[in-house]
Amino acid sequence: MTDRIVDPQAIKDDTVDETEVFDLIVVGCGPAGSAAAITAAKRGLRVLILERGSYVGAKNLYGGVIYLSILRTLLTDDEIATIPFERKIVRRNTMVLSGDRAITISVDNPRWVEDLPNAITSHRREFDGFLAEIAKGRGATLVLEALVTDVMPGDRSSNAKVMVSIGDGSTEVLSARSVIVAEGSNPRLLEKISGNKGVAPAFSLGVKETIAIDEATIDERFGLDNGRGVDIEVLGATQDVKGGGFLYTNRTSISIGLVVDIDDLAAKAQRPEDLLEKFKDHPSIAPLIKGGKRLEYGAHLLNEGGYHNFPGAPIGRVLFAGDAASTLLAAGIYLEGVNYAIASGIEIANLVADSVIKGDFEILKSLKKRVESSFIGDNHRRLAGAFEFASSQFAQQKLPRLANSFADKVFTVTDPEAKMGFSKAFKLSMKESRVGRGELAKELLRGFRLFR
Ligand SMILES: Cc1cc2nc3c(=O)[nH]c(=O)nc-3n(C[C@H](O)[C@H](O)[C@H](O)COP(=O)(O)OP(=O)(O)OC[C@H]3O[C@@H](n4cnc5c(N)ncnc54)[C@H](O)[C@@H]3O)c2cc1C
Structure with missing residues (x-):
């Protein structure tokens, strides 16, 4: 392997430009990576995106719903009008x-379906491809079939180095003033770069x-x-x-x-x-x-680690975004990943742009403050216990049994027997579901406090 800096547009035909240093290399072209690239390119940074898939979205499986309001802060009205969707929810x-x-x-x-829809269903190949095209349109360079195998994080006085294995099996080393790792939920690079320190994936x-x-x-x-x-x-x-x-x-x-x-x-x-x-x-x-x-x-x-797994500080010149930074909000009735990935890509790329434009490495250290003071931090902090609550035996087993049993008694017509009445129906349902009064009061209060 050679330690050299290459022009990514020439990676495939192996033409080397020894002088190339990118302002920002983004690892991964999911929603977090594209949002970061769009934001940084918009602010004038020279941006390279490295994506291991043979096309954008090739590796990205998800449920199917995307919440769109965050895109108002990233895209123009004309771009918003062309978001590819299956249905408006x-x-x-x-x-x-x-x-x-x-x-x-x-x-x-x-x-919800007027103007910018509250949510759409969309296939990731189309949606991720759409964001990647916008990043390219704003000046970012995208290289596909580029698997990043390691990152040397750099420090105040030295740039970061990114090792990338190209489709043909060759390996190159690229240099950047900063790196955003948006590798998704499988934290291979996070583990490698951090030496497993502070990595507690859930x-x-x-x-x-x-x-x-x-x-x-x-x-x-x-x-x-x-x-x-x-x-x-x-x-x-x-x-x-x-x-x-x-x-x-x-x-x-x-x-x-x-x-x-x-x-x-x-x-x-x-x-x-x-x-x-x-x-x-x-x-x-x-x-x-x-x-x-x-x-x-x-x-x-x-990666449902959420708030308690947010990275506290950059590692050298490397920052994490999206699922790689545990931004997915999995909180019972909410399963929101793509919008949080986009939001974190925007937030972190703005931090990087501030640092590159002012030539001030120290700015990167305000990562935690920046994320915590955004809606990402706000919502995750408020709902930090919701995942645990939604996974509890009460929410998973007892509550569904209790609710269905009660509804069953209230809505089943029992003629010629008289209707049971809510109070008796509820008491019986509690007994059948093995839920005590104390437990019910405690858990309902817990749920109310979490979501209030
Ligand atoms: C079953 C399921 C259902 C879900 N349902 C929803 C839903 O309905 N709505 C919702 O909002 N969220 C949902 N999510 C969560 C959502 O998919 C993620 O939160 C979102 O994709 C995170 O975006 P990201 O950009 O951080 O990562 P990803 O979308 O995972 O993108 C990471 C990208 O990085 C690339 N990459 C990884 N490693 C490297 C490397 N070393 N070198 C180069 N490239 C690399 C990958 O190929 C990929 O393109 C669901 C997830 C799952 C698994």
Whole structure:
């Protein structure tokens, strides 16, 4: 391996420019990486993005819903008007399953699909590709099939060095004033660069299937029209394993999947694909996907470490963004990763731009303050205990049983017997669900405090 600085546009044909030093090298062209590149390029920095995939989005599996309001701070109105989407989400559902029963809370809001939609479903190949094109349009250079194998972080007086293995197997060393690692949830570089210090990942496993169903059938089954869509987040979808489920409508397909706690999965000797099959067979889910043809199945890690895992300081000239910096918000009813990845890419690239433009290395050290004082820090701090609460036995097992049992008693007509009445129905449901009064009061108060 040679220690030299190359012009990335010439990486493939091996023409070397010994003088090239980038202001910023971004590792990974997911939403965090692209947002960082767009922001830095907009501020005049010379930016190189290195992406290991053969196309942008090739390696990126997720559920399917993207919350868009953060893009107002990154894109022009014309760019926003061309965001690729499958459907605009007009209805958000929270479903609670227990046995063969289900309760659904459904929120419809036609204003969510006006102007910039509140949320869309979109395929990552299209969405990530769209952001990457904007980064290129603003002057960033993107190299595909470029796997970063190591980063030497540099310090106040020396630039960072990035080792990259190109598609043909050759390795190059590039030099940069700063590096943003946006490698996603699998923290290979984070572990390598930090020497495993302070790395305490909290992983879950996500599994997802995409099921082809024609547009008219989806519209009819979900009561939709005009490109509108539905998202359904599901509690009680994972049998006795900690986790949750989701079902999202695309234009001509449905994304359905689970996110499960890896340790619990192993402890209960369960296979994620079996859990997904059971979820798909649930009487409230099966009719929604009936007759569909499986297009793809995939699995991916989620870093749900959240607030307590935020990096406190840069390592030399290296900063982390997106899932690599634990920005995914997994808090019960919220599963928001892409918008937080974008937000952290913007925030961190602005910090880097301040540092490069002023030639002041010390500015990078305000990373923690910068992230903490943004909405990323605010929301994560407020909801820091929500993941633990949502994973508790009370939220996962007892609450779904209690809610379904109570609804069952209230809505089942028992003629010729008299109706039970709410008070008796609730007491009986508590008994059946093995929830004590003290426990109920304590857990409801805990939940209220977390989300207030
Ligand atoms: C099953 C599942 C469902 C989800 N559902 C949703 C959802 O519906 N909505 C939502 O907002 N979020 C969801 N998420 C979370 C969301 O996918 C992530 O939060 C988001 O993708 C993070 O973006 P990122 O840019 O940080 O990382 P990523 O999107 O993972 O991008 C990282 C990029 O870096 C590249 N890369 C990695 N290592 C290297 C390297 N060494 N060299 C070069 N390139 C490299 C990868 O190829 C990839 O392109 C879900 C996740 C899963 C697993």
